[in-house]
Amino acid sequence: MSGVQDQLEIKFRLTDGSDIGPKSFPAATSVATLKESILAQWPKEKDNCPRTIKDVKLISAGKILENSRTVGECQSPLVDTPGGVTTMHVVVQAPMEKEKKELNQPQKNRCGCVIL
Template sequence: MSGVQDQLEIKFRLSDGSDIGPKSFPAAASVTYLKEIIISQWPKEKENGPRTVKDVKLISAGRILENNRTVGECRSPLCDIPGGVTTMHVVVQPPPLEKEKKVINDPKQNKCVCVIL
């Protein structure tokens, strides 16, 4: 393969329809690396941006990309056009808020009331 074919032009489509990129990435770049780029270049004016790689899901050709895969492994031969730009959709899933831990045998939590007549 030539050096040009080892590079992919990728743009990242955010949920509001705006894009990050397009940028050129080597086919050997990991999905984790792409997510780190998205986090570092997330628009400052947008709320609820991702904080960690675990907060980001990348979708390409209808598939959620796995962190341990490379861009080259995730390519879809049906969707990729030589010299074209690949669009990957970005879904941000912030971590769930920690809920209060409840003690199972806490008498204050018991809502049962027994009435003897």
């Protein structure tokens, strides 16, 4: 690979249609590092702000990207054009804490027994 191809221009499309970037990243950058960059650049005025990289899913070419993979490994030759900007979609997962708390609550007895 040449030095130009080792760098990828990536913009991150948020669910409301706004973008973060584009920004240049080396092909060896991990997906987890991309997520950290998104957290650092997240617009302060947005309501649905992720707290950790676990709250963020990145989708490129219809595939959810794994944190351990590199940007170069995730490139799709059919979608990504050399020297172009790659768009990755950002999905923020709803916090599961409230749902977990509700699941951990003891179930109320809804049985009504009649003793004669």
